[in-house]
Amino acid sequence: MADSKLIRGTMLLSGAALASRILGLVYIFPFTAIVGQTGVALYQYGYIPYTVLLSLATLGVPLAVSKFVSKYNALGDYRTGYRLFKSGLVFMAISGLLAFFLLFFLAPVIAPIVVSDPTATEGNSFEDIVFTIRMVSVALLIVPLMSVVRGYFQGFQSMGPTAVSQVVEQIVRVLFILAMTFSIVQLMNGSNGLAVGFATFGAFVGALGGLGVLLYYWVKRKDNILAEVEKSKVDHQLSLREMYKELIAYALPLSFVGLAIPLYQLIDSATFNRTLQAIGYSQLEVETYFAVFTSTAHKIVLIPMALATALSITLVPTITKSFTNQDHSLLQRQITQTYQVILFLTVPAAVGLAVLAYPVFGTLYSIEDLEIGGYMLRYYAGITLFFSLFAVTAAILQGMNKQKYAVIALAAGLVIKLVTNISFLKAFGPLGGVWATYAGHLVSIAVTVWAIGKFAHFRYTLIIKRAILIALFAAVMAIGISIINVGMQSWFPLTSRGNALAIVLVTVSSGAVLYLYISYRSHLAGKILGDRFRFLKKTNSPSN
Template identity: 25%
Template sequence: MTKQNFLKGTIILIIAGMITRFLGFINRIVVARVMGEEGIGLYNMALPTLFLMYTISQIGLPIAISKRVAEADAKGDTNKIKQILIISLSITISLSLVSSVLMYLIIPYIATNLLTDSRVYYPMLAIIPIIPISAVAAVIRGYFQGRQNMKPQSFAQVIEQIVRIAFIIILVQIFAPYGLEYAAAAAMIAVIIGEAVSLFYMLHMFQIKKRIKLRKNAFQYIRTGRNTLNQLMSIALPSTASRMVSSVANFLEPILVTQSLAIAGFQTVVATKMYGALTGYAIPLLFLPTFITHSLAVALVPNISEAEARSHKKLIHYRIHQAVRLSFASGAIATVILTLFADAILMYMYGTTNASLFLKIMAPCFLFMYIQFPLNAALQALDLAKQAMWNNIVATVIKFVVLISLTTNPQFGIYGAAIAMCAGVMLGTIFHLVTLFRHIKFVIPYLMIFKMITLVGLTFWLGWLLIRLFSFQMDHIIQFIIILIVLLLCYILFLFSLKFISKDELKQLRRK
C-alpha cells in the first residue's frame, strides 16, 4: 500500500481538486451549449434529489471508515479493517437498494406534484442506478483515505469528470432529437457512467493494493461486528445529521430571505434579484478556496486518528495547528483579492458589479470558514462528531435569528442576510475552537494570531499600493493580471518570512 505523509496527501488532493473544478467548469459549458436553458433547468431540477440520495445511501460513512481504518492500521489489525469494510459495504448496499426502490415509487409524485413538470420524470429515473454505485464508491474511498493513500480517489475524480464530459457530448446529441427530457436523462446517464468508471478504477486499485480477502468468512465478521458497527455509527450518524441540517438550512434560507424582504417592503422581483446577486455571484467566489481547505480536512482525519491510536498527543496538536495555518494561508490571499478587486472580478466574470458590497463585507469574515473545515475534521477524528454536529446546529439557528432580525429591517435589507451568513460562519468556527480547547486544550497561539493579522495586513497594503502605482482601472485587464502576479509573488515571500510555510515542510514533500 503506497502511503503518503500528511502534506503529500494534501497536495495530491489539492491538485486533483483543481483539475476536477476546471473539468467541472468545462462540463457546465458543454451542458449549457448542447441542452440550452430549458434542458439545463430539467437537469438541475433532478440534481437535488441526486445529492439527497448520496446523503441517504452513504450516511456519513466515508469519514467514519477513514478514521476507524486509520486507527486499525496504526495497530496493524488487518482483521479489524476487514470487518470495517464488510460491515460498511453491508450497510451502504442495503440502504442503496431500499433507496432505489423508494425512489422508483415516488418519482412520479415528485415530478408531477412537487416539481410541477412531468418531464423531470425521465432524468430522475435515470438517477436510480447511481445510488448503489456511489454507495460502494464511498466505502472504497474511505478505505483509501484511512490507509492514507490519496492517489486512487484523486485519479478517480479526474477520470470521472473526463468520462462524464465525453459521454454527455455523445449521449445528449443522440437523445436530444427525442425531446429535452430525454436529453436531460442522457446527461444523467453520463454522470452514472462517469461514476461507474471511477468506481471500477478504485476497485481495480483496491484489488492490486489489498492485503485482505473480503468474501472469506464475511458472515462471521458481520455476526461479531456489533462493536465495530457502533464505532462507525458514532461518527457516521452525527455527520449525516450535520449534512441533513445543512440541507434543510439551504432549503429554508431562500424562503426566510424572501419572506423577510417582503416584510421589509421589497417587491418580489427585487428580492429575487437581490438574493440572486448574493448567492449567484458573491457566494461562489467566496467558496473558491475551499477545495484547498477541504483537501486538508480529508487528509487530516486519518492522520489525527493514527496519532490518537498511538497516543501521540503532541502530534495531534501539531497537525491541527498545521492544517489551520495552511488553510488560513490559502484563504487570506483570496480574501484580499476579493476585497480589493471585487468590482473588477465581478465585471470580468459576470458583467455586473451588483454583488461588490457583498464581497467586501463577507470576504474578511469568511476567513473563519476556511479554517473551520480542518477544525471540523479534527473533531470527527477525535470522536467528537456529535459535538461538531451541535456546534453546526446552534450556529445555524443563530444565523437564522440574525437573518430574520436584520433582513426584515429596511435599513439592512438583503445585507442583513449577508451579515447573518457571516455570523453563522464565525460562530461555527468559534464553537469548534471552544470544543477542541475543552477536550484536548487546543488553542491557536497569540503569536500565530499576530502573524495571521500581519499577513492579511501586509498583503492588503501591498495590493492597495499596486492599485495606486498602476492607476488601475477595471477596463485594463492586462494591468489586473500583472498586479495579481506581483501580489502573488510577494505573498509567497510573506508566507515564508512569517513561517506559514517552513523549510521542514518542503523537505517533507521530498521524503518518500
C-alpha cells in the same frame, strides 16, 4: 512500510479530491455562458436537495466503512469486513432506491417552496423545476453503492480505486453536462429547462463512469481479497445489528459535518426566493441573485478554500497520532501550523476577491450580469475564510476523536442561519442571505475553536498575533490593488470580458507580489511556509 503506504494513499486521495473540485469549479464558467444565470439557478434547484438526500442516504459511509474494515483487518478478521461489505451493498441499494423515490415524487412539492408563483411568465417554470429535480434523482440509484465499494477498498489502505473513480466520475459528468447543454441550446435551439434537466442527469452518467472504474478494480483484486477472507484467523461473529451500530457511530458525525454547505443552501432554497419576491423583487431578479449567491459567486469563493485545505490536509491526519500518543508538544505545533497556513492563504484571498469582485466576476462569467454578480461577490468573498476555518477546525476535532463538538457547532450555526435568514433578507435584501451565512459560520467556528482550546489545551496567543499581522499585510495589499484597479479601469472600462481579464491579470499578480514581498521581508512567510518552501526561510530570521 505501512506508514509510507498510508501517507501515499492520503496524498493520492487529497490530490484526487482537489482535481475533482477544480473540475467542478471550472465547468461552471462555460455552463453559465450557455444557460445564463437563470439556468444556473434551475440547476441549483435540483442539485441542492439531491446533495442533501445523497448525504443522508450514504451517511458518511466511505470513511466509516474504511475505518470498520481497517480495524477488523488489523485484528486478522477479514471475514467480518467482507460480511459488512456484502450486506452494505444491499443496504445502500435499498437506501438509494428509497432516496430516489423520495426525491422523484417530492419534486412537485419542492417546486412551490422554491418559486411561489406558478403563473409567472419570466424565469423558471414549475415544470422545469420538477423536471430538473427528477432528472438528478436518478443518480441516487448508483452513488450510494459506490460509497460502499470505495470504503471497502480504503479499508485495505488501497486509495487508488477511490481516487481514480472520483476523477473519472467528475470528468464524465462535466463532459456530459457541457456536451448536452451546448447541443440542446446551441445546435437544437432547445429550451433552457430541457438543457439544465439533462445537465443534472450528468450526475447519473458520471456515477456510471465511476462505478465502471470500481468494478474494474474489483474484478482485478477479487481473488486476492477472497483469499484473505478464507485465511482469516479470527471471526468476531458480529450480528448485523452490532456491525451497523458500530458503523453508524463512525458515520453519523462525518455525514453531518459534510453536510454543512448543502444544508445552508437548502435553507436558502426554501426562503431566499419567496422572501425577496414578497418584498417586491421580480422572479427574474430573484433567480439571478439566487444563482450568483448559491453557485456562480459561490464557486469562486471555493477556489482559495480548496488551495488552503489542500496544503493543510497533510497535517490533519497526523493529529490523531499525536493526540492518541499524548504528544502534547507535537500536537500544539501541528494545530498552530494548520491555523497559520489557513489564515496566511485565505485572508489575502478573501480581501483580494472583495476588492476585485467586479472584474473577477466579469472575467469568469459575463459582463451582462456584472452588477448583480460583482455586488454579491464583493460581500460574499470573505466567506472563503469562514468555510476554510470551519472545515479545518472540524477535521482537527475529528482527529482528536471529539467530532461530536463539530456536530454541535454545525447544529448551532444552522439554527442561527435558519432563525436569521428571513429577517435578514427582509432587512438587507439579497445580501441578507450572505449575512445570515456569516452569522451561522461565526457561531460554528466559535464552538470548534473553543473545543480545540479546551481538549488540546491549545493557547491562541500566537495565532492572534499572527492573524493581526496577516490582516495588516492584507490591508496593505488591498490598498495597493485598489489603486491599480481604479487606474486600470480608466484605461480598460468594464465593458468587455477582455478588459476585465486585463485588469484581473495585472491586479492579482501585483497584489500577490506585494503580499508575498511584505510577508517575506517580515519573515512571516518563512515562519509559516518555511518547511514547505525552504527558500522562504531566512538564516537570520528569529525563532517562533
